[in-house]
Amino acid sequence: MSLVDLNDSTEQAAFRAGLRAWLRERLPEPAPDGAPPDPADLRDWTKQVHAAGYAGLTWPVAYGGRGLSPVHQGIFAEECALAGAPDQLNVIGLNMVGPTLIRYGTPAQQERHLAAILAGDHVFCQGFSEPEAGSDLAAVRTAARRVPGGFVVDGEKLWSSYAPLADHCLLLARTGPDGPRHRGLTCFLLDMRAPGVTVRPLRQINGAAEFGQILLDGVRIGDDCVVGEVDAGWAVAMTTLAHERGTFGVTLNARLSVQFDRLLATVRATGHADDPLVRDEVAQLHVEVQALRWTGYRALTGLQRTGEPGPESAVLKLHWSHVHQRVCDLAVRLLGDRAALDGPDAFWAGYWQGQLLRSRGNTIEGGTSEILRGLIAERVAGLPRWR
Amino acid sequence: MEFGFTEQQRHLREVTRAYLAERYPPDRVAALADGAGHAPDGWASLVELGWRDGDLGLVEQAVLADESGYALHPVPWWSTLCAALPGTAPATVACHDDDCATLDAAHRASAVRAVAGPGGWRVSGVKRLVPDLAAVTEVLLTAGTAEGVALFRVRRDAAGVTVVDRAGLDGLRRPADLRLADTPAEPVAGVAGTPAALRRLRWRAYTLLAAEALGVARRAYDLAVAHARTRTQFGRPIGAFQGVSFRVADSYVAVELAHSLVYRAAWLAGPDGDRPDGTVDEAVAAAVVAARDAAVRGCEHAIQVLGGIGMTWEHPVHRWYRRALWIRGFDAPSARHRAGLARALLGS
Known part of the structure; x- marks a missing residue:
């Protein structure tokens, strides 16, 4: 009797084995010292994933997906992270957008976007x-004004992931x-190349620009x-947002496992493998990583x-x-005074400082x-709302 | 891959919870903790319900241990499962003594000596801090023979046995010293088989203790939630204040994370598995570290949320806190379990 x-x-x-073989064939060998791979061409990788049939694993077959379970999506996330595959652009x-269009989109919108997303x-x-409007999302001010045949939109959006590279935007106005x-x-599908749309990369705390600021100045959006x-x-x-939470936990955990392996490599490379205080801290983090991993599998089963x-x-x-x-x-503490370096002189070119x-x-x-x-307190513990 | 309870396991949890809640409400548990230390009528009822059935897997036993921690089930069931002797009599394990500080070293040395004579084996010496000794009839113990350490069983009422009760922090799991003087003993495992038997004992003891700790953490969380919903200050339930509600949420997070590790360990450490020893060792260690923390910190959070009432002898929360501290202090500290994990991760 096993639960x-x-x-x-x-x-x-079989799915995992096939995927692993495909990833090994497509990706460069991991660095022997455990260092992270160089950034890849994200758009090209996305197309390779699609060509191999790994895009839209959980989408229904009728919409071009594979109709597989969330567990398969989890396996995909795990194996990609373990193999050091690039993020999917x-x-x-x-x-998020695909499953939302499958539920709420018109047939024309589905026709226009679903296959192209895959x-x-x-x-x-x-x-x-x-x-x-950060945590208080309902406070959005970007305004869509009714005009014949559609809307005219004015406003500003922030912290939009991949905005500098995106073709379209799911816009809340x-x-x-x-x-x-x-x-x-109202939710809109916005063409990022429409007149009046300006994207400015947002330079972050680590110097990178994975997010963008979107300025909307009299942008015309059709009723369709x-x-x-x-x-x-x-x-x-x-x-x-609910779709974001679905199997995202497994993706995060898979990346965390890889990051933890990099931490172990860093412990060895910096000569701390025999330091009892470091060993204790590493072991505690291992417990946390395992707890997250198996809680992720529980969530997936649920x-x-x-x-x-x-x-x-x-x-x-x-x-x-x-x-x-x-x-x-x-990891940064392990670097000691070398933590003050960045760029080519730093350990792994400043990887941990940036991370x-x-x-x-x-x-x-x-x-x-x-x-x-607050969500846990209200919805799980049933405590009264604070606001 | 599937990581969730089956229908039967959910059912087992429900009937167990209902049985324990009805039979051992907090006021009876408190009275037993301050009185006899265990429910004298509890054991027969437990055997009747099948808690000693041989077909229960470790996952099912973990469900029972989890609910036992939630209720503070006042019977020596955990100790009995650790001993895993045949039959249904209540039993306990006695490994710790002047030459053995932790279970992972129990196969190497024992301050109790075993000698074979014409009438069979006899054991002599002192075992320290044996849990539940006053409530059981059988004891499994380690003892040194001429060839090395082996496992024996003695009856608590056998000749030459003296039980020295010690005042304990947890009134429901009391420690006692076991003095043995030429006491007749029956061999359970020989010198060759003892290391493996002790390893299985350690997996079982720690996995079920982690499950019990999880139950303690869940009870502490429930006590905090119930109070935060109903206690009013400044004109609103205190659970509406983030300083209180965030603490409750953190307890919930710790419970859920420990739950995953506990049941994964139970699945891996069960007798039907043929997993590598290292895999099971690591899974059990991770469960112990997480569940102990969840129990102790969960009780501390609950006491803080309860405020002044939680500081009284009358309020039952300290019963669970005492159990959490007992679990934390049992055998090897969490730092030693983490050291084992570090060996697996970074070598020795």
Whole structure:
């Protein structure tokens, strides 16, 4: 009588083996010292993934997907991270916009975008956050004004991942300024090359620019680009964010496992493998990483059985962000006075310094730790709302 | 891959929870902790319910241990499962003595000596801090023979046995010293088989203790939540304040993470698995480290959320805190478990 089976089924094992072989063939050998690979051409990688049949694993077959389970998506995320594969450029299109269009899109919108998302031809970004609407997303001010045949949009979006590379944007804008704040919002499909759209790369704390600022100045959007009903965009946006939480935890955990292996390589390379204090800290982080990993599998099983992310999935992103920060922080401390270096003179060309700086965003993006603790307190513990 | 309870396991949890809640409400548990130390009528009822059935896997036993920690089930069931002697009598394990500080070294040395004579084996010496000794009838112990350490069983009422009760922090799992003077003993495992038997004992003891710690953490979380929902200050339930609600959320996170590691360890350490020893060692160590922390910190969070009432003898939260501290202090500290993990990760 065994409650759980932590092994792959025969079919899952075959899927994993095929994927692993494909990744080995396509990707360069990992560096012998455990150093991270150089950044790759993201758009080209996205197209390779599609050509090999690994795009849209969980999308229904009728929409060009493979109709596979979330477990397969999890296996894909794990193996890609282990093999050091590049990020999928179109992660927002594949994991968030695609499933949202399958649920809310018109047949014409599905026709226009779904196949192109899978092929990597329509790379999407997400236009939700604004300077005055961060955690309080319902406070968006970007306004879509009704004109014959469509809308004219003015406003500013911030922290839009992949915006500098994106072809299209899933945009949340205010269409009815009066009444309760959650009403009067509408979701649009915005062509990033439309007149009036300006994208400025946003230089981050670590010097990189994976996010962008989107300026919208009198941008014309047709009626055929409204997703769902006008003034009912809040539900659409929430669906999108729910899809983000679905199997994303497994992706995060897989990347964390790889990052932890890099930490071990750094412990050895910096001569700390015999330091009892470092060993204790590394072992504690190993416990945290394993706890996240197996909680991720529980969440996946729950998703598989019920179709809904269970309460355990709420803890994944929250705890992952703190553990990743601790991994990066220990790695930089291991560098000692060499932590003050950056660029070519630094250990692994400043990889850990950049990762530590970037990791501070982990407890902010995709729901701050404060928002997530509030969600757990309200929805899981049933405590009264604070606001 | 599937990591979730089956229907039968969910059912087992539900009936167990209902049984324990009805039979051992917190006021009875508190009275037993301050009185006899265990429920004298509890053992027969447990055997009748099948808690000693041989067909229970370690995952099912972990479910029972988890619920036992939640209720503070006042019977020596954990000690009995550690000993894993045949039969249904309550039992405990006695490995710690002047020459053996931790279970992972119990096969190397013992301050108790075993001598074979014409009438069979006899053991002499002192075992320290044996849990539940007053509540059991059988004891599994390590003892040194001329060839090395082996495992024996003695009856608590056998000739030459003296039980010296020690005042304990946890009134429901009391320690006692076991003095043996030429006491008749029955061999359970020979010198060759003892290291493997002790390894299995350690996996079982720690996995079920981690499951119990998880139950303690869940109870502490529930006590905190119930109070935060209903206690009103400044005109609103205190759970509406983030200083309180965030603490509760952190307890929840610790419970969920420990849950995953505990049941993974139970799955890997079960007797039907043929996993490499190292894999099981690591899984058990990770579960112990996480579940101990979840239990101790969960109780501390609960006491803080409860405020003044949580500082009283009358409020039951300290019963769970005492158990959490007992679990943390059992055998090897978490730092030693982490040292084992570090050896696996970084070599020795």
